[in-house]
Amino acid sequence: MRSMAILTDVTRCIGCEECVLACKRTNGTGADEPRRWQQTAEDLSESRWTTLVPAPGGRAVRLHCRHCLEPACASACPVGALHRTPEGAVAYDADICMGCRYCMIACPFQMTRYEWSSATPRVRKCILCYEKVSSGELDQPACTAACPTKATVFGTRDELLAEARRRIADAPDRYLNHVWGEHEVGGTSVLYVSDVDLATAGWPAALRPGSYPALTRPALHAVPWTFAGVGAAAFGLNWVIGRRRRLAGGEGPAGPPEGEGDGK
Numbered sequence: 001m002r003s004m005a006i007l008t009d010v011t012r013c014i015g016c017e018e019c020v021l022a023c024k025r026t027n028g029t030g031a032d033e034p035r036r037w038q039q040t041a042e043d044l045s046e047s048r049w050t051t052l053v054p055a056p057g058g059r060a061v062r063l064h065c066r067h068c069l070e071p072a073c074a075s076a077c078p079v080g081a082l083h084r085t086p087e088g089a090v091a092y093d094a095d096i097c098m099g100c101r102y103c104m105i106a107c108p109f110q111m112t113r114y115e116w117s118s119a120t121p122r123v124r125k126c127i128l129c130y131e132k133v134s135s136g137e138l139d140q141p142a143c144t145a146a147c148p149t150k151a152t153v154f155g156t157r158d159e160l161l162a163e164a165r166r167r168i169a170d171a172p173d174r175y176l177n178h179v180w181g182e183h184e185v186g187g188t189s190v191l192y193v194s195d196v197d198l199a200t201a202g203w204p205a206a207l208r209p210g211s212y213p214a215l216t217r218p219a220l221h222a223v224p225w226t227f228a229g230v231g232a233a234a235f236g237l238n239w240v241i242g243r244r245r246r247l248a249g250g251e252g253p254a255g256p257p258e259g260e261g262d263g264k
Helices: 018-027 072-076 102-106 130-134 142-146 157-170 213-248
Strands: 005-009 051-055 059-063 082-084 090-092 152-155 190-193
Touching: 005 157, 018 142, 072 082, 072 102, 142 152, 152 157, 157 190
Parallel strands: 005 190
Antiparallel strands: 005 152, 051 059, 082 090
């Protein structure tokens, strides 16, 4: 199976939300029930895995999981419920999820949501229709198939990066000279080209170019050695303190039994 990626061209989006409806139908997410902390019913939620947000100039920008090449959510998951597949989609296994929500804290884009009202809650997010595409039920994600203007298209990441650069080169007056997702957080499988800055519509302005898991990897590798060192230090300190207490109590240091070692 080929790698999975999406390119969204903000200049072609007409805001019709056909992608949103197709996602909801295909994944059976149900009606939107916004929580009190949401701004509107159109925010990302457990039932809305993709949505449109307004951008300057009357543009609409589609939001959904960016499917990072080195996903921070998967790195933070202690049981591997979130994992990057060989095809590039960041998928989710509800059977082993323990509901810690570390993934929600780790995601630099804040794309994951949680089933707060469920007795057996799951993490919910776009999975690029991974299971349906990999099984052959769909030939591409429901959202890209539904887009009437081809504002969001499916392909391999290399193909779509080349297409994004071609569009910018062919129409430099139409696009900003930037492919969102090419380098941010180590690269993502969801790419954007636009004529407006996406920092105003869901792309954090201060994202680092390198992967986020790479930041914590050296510290995590040091944990076993640090744990062993701290344990050894604690054992040594306990022995020293115990010896001093014995000496202070008149026990004296351990020596040969009475009558031995005096030549008698």
